[in-house]
Structures are given as C-alpha cells and as structure tokens.
Amino acid sequence: MYYGSIEAGGTKFVCAVAxxxxxxxxxxxxxxxxxxxxxxxVFSFFDQYDLSAIGIGSFGPIDxxxxxxxxxxxxxxxxxxxxxxxxxxxxxxxYNVPVAWTTDVNAAAYGExxxxxxxxxxxxxxxxIGTGVGGGFVRNGELFQGKTHPEMGHIMVKxxxxxxxxxxxxxxxxxxxxxxxxxxxxQRYDRSAKTIDEDHSIWEFEAYYLAQALWNYTLIxxxxxxxLGGGVMKQxxxxxxxxxxxxxxxxxxxxxxxxxxxxxxxGLGDDQATIGCFLLAKEALKxx
Amino acid sequence: MYYGSIEAGGTKFVCAVAxxxxxxxxxxxxxxxxxxxxxxxVFSFFDQYDLSAIGIGSFGPIDxxxxxxxxxxxxxxxxxxxxxxxxxxxxxxxYNVPVAWTTDVNAAAYGExxxxxxxxxxxxxxxxIGTGVGGGFVRNGELFQGKTHPEMGHIMVKxxxxxxxxxxxxxxxxxxxxxxxxxxxxQRYDRSAKTIDEDHSIWEFEAYYLAQALWNYTLIxxxxxxxLGGGVMKQxxxxxxxxxxxxxxxxxxxxxxxxxxxxxxxGLGDDQATIGCFLLAKEALKxx
Numbered sequence: 306m307y308y309g310s311i312e313a314g315g316t317k318f319v320c321a322v323a324x325x326x327x328x329x330x331x332x333x334x335x336x337x338x339x340x341x342x343x344x345x346x347v348f349s350f351f352d353q354y355d356l357s358a359i360g361i362g363s364f365g366p367i368d369x370x371x372x373x374x375x376x377x378x379x380x381x382x383x384x385x386x387x388x389x390x391x392x393x394x395x396x397x398x399x400y401n402v403p404v405a406w407t408t409d410v411n412a413a414a415y416g417e418x419x420x421x422x423x424x425x426x427x428x429x430x431x432x433x434i435g436t437g438v439g440g441g442f443v444r445n446g447e448l449f450q451g452k453t454h455p456e457m458g459h460i461m462v463k464x465x466x467x468x469x470x471x472x473x474x475x476x477x478x479x480x481x482x483x484x485x486x487x488x489x490x491x492q493r494y495d496r497s498a499k500t501i502d503e504d505h506s507i508w509e510f511e512a513y514y515l516a517q518a519l520w521n522y523t524l525i526x527x528x529x530x531x532x533l534g535g536g537v538m539k540q541x542x543x544x545x546x547x548x549x550x551x552x553x554x555x556x557x558x559x560x561x562x563x564x565x566x567x568x569x570x571x572g573l574g575d576d577q578a579t580i581g582c583f584l585l586a587k588e589a590l591k592x593x
Numbered sequence: 594m595y596y597g598s599i600e601a602g603g604t605k606f607v608c609a610v611a612x613x614x615x616x617x618x619x620x621x622x623x624x625x626x627x628x629x630x631x632x633x634x635v636f637s638f639f640d641q642y643d644l645s646a647i648g649i650g651s652f653g654p655i656d657x658x659x660x661x662x663x664x665x666x667x668x669x670x671x672x673x674x675x676x677x678x679x680x681x682x683x684x685x686x687x688y689n690v691p692v693a694w695t696t697d698v699n700a701a702a703y704g705e706x707x708x709x710x711x712x713x714x715x716x717x718x719x720x721x722i723g724t725g726v727g728g729g730f731v732r733n734g735e736l737f738q739g740k741t742h743p744e745m746g747h748i749m750v751k752x753x754x755x756x757x758x759x760x761x762x763x764x765x766x767x768x769x770x771x772x773x774x775x776x777x778x779x780q781r782y783d784r785s786a787k788t789i790d791e792d793h794s795i796w797e798f799e800a801y802y803l804a805q806a807l808w809n810y811t812l813i814x815x816x817x818x819x820x821l822g823g824g825v826m827k828q829x830x831x832x833x834x835x836x837x838x839x840x841x842x843x844x845x846x847x848x849x850x851x852x853x854x855x856x857x858x859x860g861l862g863d864d865q866a867t868i869g870c871f872l873l874a875k876e877a878l879k880x881x
Binding site for chain 1: 654715728732733738740742745746747749750751752764765767805808809810815817842843844846847
C-alpha cells in the first residue's frame, strides 16, 4: 500500500510517497512555476508508484466546498497562472484513487495534531510564519473547514507604538501578514530576518504582533495547543518573546495554560504538511 | 412536557418556561444580586412547574469541561459574589432532570442558528454588543466549545487614527470590548450611545472596531452568517456602517458573501438566548 503526498506551496512543491506505516520512501521537491510544468513533475514522480490514495495540501485560497462547481480549484490567488486551476480534478483524472484536499496549513495542523506537538490534545492550531503567515486548525480529530477555509494570516492587530514602518500587505497594509511575515520584515526594515541581532527592537515588534494574533486565536478558537512553524520561527529566541508578550496581553484575564506547553515549536520539524497529507490520504481511502 | 430556560446575565436573569412546541408559557426577570438571593427567585419560579429539562446560558467565564472538577461553575468573574459558584450543581440538586450548560452568548447563537437568522445555515456566529461584547458560535448544529468556551469580546483591534480616547477595559485597555461596548462608549465619550447623533464620528469609530472584529472572526471561523445583537445594535444606522467598513477592510481579498445577508440583525428579537436554552434543554433530555 502506497500513499502520495503533495504539499503545494507558493514557492515550491514537495511530493512524497509513504508505505502503510507512513514511512517516507521517497521525496522530491521542485519550484512552483506553471500548472502545466509543475504538474508534469508531480506526475512523473508519482507515476513510478501504484498509489492507493493521495493527500493534497495546497496554497490558497482554494475551494473546499464539495457542493461548489469549482470544488478542488485554486481560486483568486495572486499567482495568476494558478488562478482557477482545477488542482483536485487534474490529480483525480490522472490517478483513479481517493484524493484528500485541503490547504497546506490545514494539512500541517493535521500532521502535528496526530503525530506531532498536538498528539493527544483535543485541538491543535498550527501557524506558519514564513514568507507569508497562515494557520490551520484541527479539533476533535477533524479539519476545521466548511464552505470555506480559514485565512487567519490576514487578521488585524494593533501597531506597536514604537514601530514606525507600516505593514506591506497589498490588500490590508498593516494586517498580521503585512507586519510579521518574513517577507514583511525584509521589506519593512530592509534586511533579512536572519541577519537581525536578537536584542534588536524588531523582534520586540514581531513578538508583539504574533502574541496579539495568538491572543485573538485563543479567545476565538480555544485551541489546546498552538504550534508555531515556518522560517521566521527558526530564530531560537523568538518563541519565548512571544510567550512573554502573550502573558502581558492576557493580563490574568483568563487562566492561560502553562505557556511552555501551550505555545510550542513543531514536533515534526518541517514534515508536518507531508505527514498530514499522508494521514488525510489514508482517511480518504477509508471513507471511500 | 415543560422546559425551563435560565438566561443568566451579569445584570439580570431571565427565566422562562415553554411547552413541547417551545411556546413560552411564562417568563420572569429579576436583577442579578447574590447567588443566594437570585437562585431563590429562580427556584420559586420553576417550582411551580413539573419541568422535564432545563437549559442554562450563563454569563462567564464558566467551566464547560465535563471532565473538570469545577464543571458547571462560574469561574473568575469580576462579580465576586458569583466567583466559584456551582451554578449547574445547584440547579441539578434542586431539580432531578437533565440540565444543559453553556454561556449566554452560546445559547443565543444556538437559538439564532436553529430558529432565527441562522436557520438553514452551516454555521452561525452571534455577537452581542451591549454593556459588554461577547460572541457564541454554532457549526454543523453543535455549540463551539471544548475544554473552554470562546471569549471573543476581548480580541485586539487597531485604533481608529482619529479616535483619541483610549479603551477602558480594566484588563486590556483598548481591546474590542474596551473600545466598542455600550459601557465603553459612555465612559470614553462621556455620553450615552442613545443620545449620539448618527452623523457623529463616534459611530465611524464604532463601525471601524466592529468591522475589524467581524473581519478577524470571518478569517478564523468562516461563519456562514454573523448576527449582531445587543443594545448598541438598536441604533438603526449602525449595521450599514459596519458592513461598509468590513468591505473596505477586506478590499476584495476574499469573496465576501452578500453583506446584507452575511451581517444581519437578530431573527429572534431579544429572545435568542431563551429559545437557545429551551432547545439545549430538549437536546439534554434526548441525550439522557
């Protein structure tokens, strides 16, 4: 029994095949160019295997409403070549097997919930703070998506009083992604996050924005654990700054869980979306 | 078959009894004073009926985790007399019938979902903008609560650039409730919301704060409809201002539903929590 995973990011695709125990047998990665070119690479990889089911975690926005005429499509992405691409249909046409379909961050949340930092919890929120900011949520074993999926990277937050640079989101200016993504840090302060000293006030701003987001997610979704992934979180000092800001914002209003256990780094390194896709593929086969 | 409803608000209790068709037979209301005094009034009302089940929608925060030792308690409310009051236990001890237990705003969301403005929708978010700000959410027929319940009135939002008055929340200063509740309007601008002309810039600020909140809830919860209740929403002109601000914030980033159908006033007047409690009581009897 072989399962296929497609983690379709805005900059690169990661495809992998696993056996029935979800051991990864092979994995390839290539840049996201055009649907024609990129899907050709996906197919030439998967054609080598006799797959039983496939899981797709795609960059968005995507149509997740099974009753919609464009179910399975990537919708109004700024990546124009991919706009209105029938991703799920294209994969299903090639391989006559069950295919699970969700966002890349939902797949990542699913992976962390079942096999990573969210194992044994009632619910798990996964956030990626990378080129962009996005989130996925799993509760009582199920993906949180209905007619549409969350887009929680673009929520509104307060400006830090000492931060004089506006956010750079083309749609919302100083929304969370416009202030706190890796790309936003680069554009706003004219330097790469990797080169910024850990005592620099930029990290104080970053922690303030992320903590506000975590506060809002906490009050609205009541997750049992929040997993912070993505490139920006590879700054080792950042997670503690976020925890401290979250505690300050809460100000004892609600009993926050122990923050070392509540706000955590991924349990699955960078593999959460791939593992999530395998798990979703397995589910799709079972539900067939 | 008689059902009892207890809508326990921070300032008043509303108790009601309905028949099997959920027609309200009798309703009483009295101020929220001490647990001893107020519960005595609750019991003297319900003692007249042979109730089959009861639904409680309580002000919070409350413990909704059935596995917790303090399940059914009001927890760390600023109303000190009610702190650590075993609400559910006290009611169950008096009446040996199934009792449903949730927050007042969750009960209201449940009422609107099944019989009000959310009827036939996949999910319904109910917000009250009154003395305080709070929200409840129902999805696929079920209350959204796990080990804890949402507390979405205290999320962070951006200040309006022309609003020079800080928010008044004792815990978070300029959080949503600290800026936009009826009490906040009174305290911040030194006048009652009822006396403010509809062209006054205060309403522009109010719409801006509420629209940011709706934007955040939309991105995180993806509700199919948002119902705005509570005293402040009795200003007829306000809902349209909120819709316009929401459209401006979204800036075509996601395809918002038709706003006249997406952001709406209650379908059940001020009765949504009472009806929600009856429905929850009926469910509790069925699940017994």
